[in-house]
Amino acid sequence: MAVTTASPPDPRTALDPTAHAWLDESTTKVAAKPAALRRLFPAARRRCGHGRLTEHWTVDEAARAVLLIALPLRGQPLADEVTLLHRHGDPAEQRAILRTLPLLDLGDLALPLVRETLRGNDTTLIEAALGPYAAAHLADAEYRQAVLKCVFCEIPLDRVSGLDSRADRELARMLADFAHERIVAGRAVPPDIRPLVLAFPDVIGGRAELQHALKEEG
Amino acid sequence: MPRIFDPHIHMTSRTTDDYEAMYAAGVRAVVEPAFWLGQPRTSPESFYDYFDGLLGWEPHRAAQFGIQHFCTIALNPKEANDPRCLPVLDELDRYLAKDRVVAVGEIGYDSMTPEEDEALARQLQLAIEHELPALVHTPHRDKATGTRRTLDVVRESGIAPELVVLDHLNELTVGMVLDSGCWAGFSIYPKTKMSEDRMVEILREHGTERVLVNSAADWGRSDPLKTRKTADAMLAAGFDDDDVDKVLWRNPVAFYGQSGRLELEDPKPDEAATFQGNSIRRGGA
Ligand SMILES: [Zn+2]
Numbered sequence: 289m290a291v292t293t294a295s296p297p298d299p300r301t302a303l304d305p306t307a308h309a310w311l312d313e314s315t316t317k318v319a320a321k322p323a324a325l326r327r328l329f330p331a332a333r334r335r336c337g338h339g340r341l342t343e344h345w346t347v348d349e350a351a352r353a354v355l356l357i358a359l360p361l362r363g364q365p366l367a368d369e370v371t372l373l374h375r376h377g378d379p380a381e382q383r384a385i386l387r388t389l390p391l392l393d394l395g396d397l398a399l400p401l402v403r404e405t406l407r408g409n410d411t412t413l414i415e416a417a418l419g420p421y422a423a424a425h426l427a428d429a430e431y432r433q434a435v436l437k438c439v440f441c442e443i444p445l446d447r448v449s450g451l452d453s454r455a456d457r458e459l460a461r462m463l464a465d466f467a468h469e470r471i472v473a474g475r476a477v478p479p480d481i482r483p484l485v486l487a488f489p490d491v492i493g494g495r496a497e498l499q500h501a502l503k504e505e506g
Numbered sequence: 507m508p509r510i511f512d513p514h515i516h517m518t519s520r521t522t523d524d525y526e527a528m529y530a531a532g533v534r535a536v537v538e539p540a541f542w543l544g545q546p547r548t549s550p551e552s553f554y555d556y557f558d559g560l561l562g563w564e565p566h567r568a569a570q571f572g573i574q575h576f577c578t579i580a581l582n583p584k585e586a587n588d589p590r591c592l593p594v595l596d597e598l599d600r601y602l603a604k605d606r607v608v609a610v611g612e613i614g615y616d617s618m619t620p621e622e623d624e625a626l627a628r629q630l631q632l633a634i635e636h637e638l639p640a641l642v643h644t645p646h647r648d649k650a651t652g653t654r655r656t657l658d659v660v661r662e663s664g665i666a667p668e669l670v671v672l673d674h675l676n677e678l679t680v681g682m683v684l685d686s687g688c689w690a691g692f693s694i695y696p697k698t699k700m701s702e703d704r705m706v707e708i709l710r711e712h713g714t715e716r717v718l719v720n721s722a723a724d725w726g727r728s729d730p731l732k733t734r735k736t737a738d739a740m741l742a743a744g745f746d747d748d749d750v751d752k753v754l755w756r757n758p759v760a761f762y763g764q765s766g767r768l769e770l771e772d773p774k775p776d777e778a779a780t781f782q783g784n785s786i787r788r789g790g791a
Contacts, residue, residue, distance in 0.1 A: 334767060
């Protein structure tokens, strides 16, 4: 089994009997023969649907997670298979792969997929990439850049995993400087950076306007 | 205004002005067949990046202008002759399984070489395996012979004729294609191939059953509004609104609908949507 920690939300609750049977059969096929996933993975969205399942998962993403978890691989062979699925995947497939990374026994072998996504600008993919896997494996500098990129792309920071433990003074400084630039340019400062900066108040320095902008409510 | 489905157009080569003009003319859905780029590709990876664009970036671009974008995937006949490109055939299995892929295509003959024979036969088998229709290009040179030979290969493959469209037909090739049970596709071009007036004559003679009309607009001299111009020419020649709707909407929906993947929603132009950070409507944030 390719699983390590948590499970995805169970998509079966949202599936009609035909889709349910398809997912069960497909899971069995993938467990017996990993290469079967190359056709089944792209088909999952039209077989199972794509409505919202939970706040963070759609039905197709959860169904694809179930299929990935069924791969009887781990480590490098698992990373090779997942990397190929990602390389040839459409945007919906790539989102599902990125969301599933923390549930697979990959170590840091899938970091190139996260890095590729962070270099791009598709906000739906960036958000999917910044789950617990990125929080656990990105180096400090990369993690800070990723958070800053979210602020630029207007991805709400509550979608980024790991801020509680990984937000540090250097990130606070970067965000304070970003806020300062915005103020000078006469533009709004996104409110969700406030707690991250205010955790290290010294990074504000003597900048009164910055102090004011970060402390005001709403 | 007629609703229009362009069943063959290479939007990758077109501008946002084209998308705007197409929407204004009534175009609401398009199929973009994978084809060659006007200059050779020299490695399979170029194809995969192209396919990724047909599946990601281009549908996103189209949706911002209120147009639904689907595609067909294949190794085209010209490049089937280049051994450097042949490994693409081995990866098609992955791409033919994608949601927005509604046919295998463009396949067919360019110069009628043994390599083209092999690629055509193999990709017709892939269409059967993936339960997809096939979009088959007929050669520009020696068209009648090429079309006859294409029909033979289609018959030998065992694919159901109603799953196959032979495209770029003319007065001399339409009869044999309709007789075979396949669909007949016509590309309306400013100078070559077929004009809207000739198209109207063909519709008078052969009827509107199993006929697809497209602009085949690409990077060459071509006109993405030829579908609408054909609709106008039909009306001027005495066809009624229902005939126009059949040829320019219901027929392509019926043909590509056989894939089971033609999810026609009602997309609305979305000013705010971004893809890879690029809002196509520049000048905003
Ligand atoms: Zn074409």
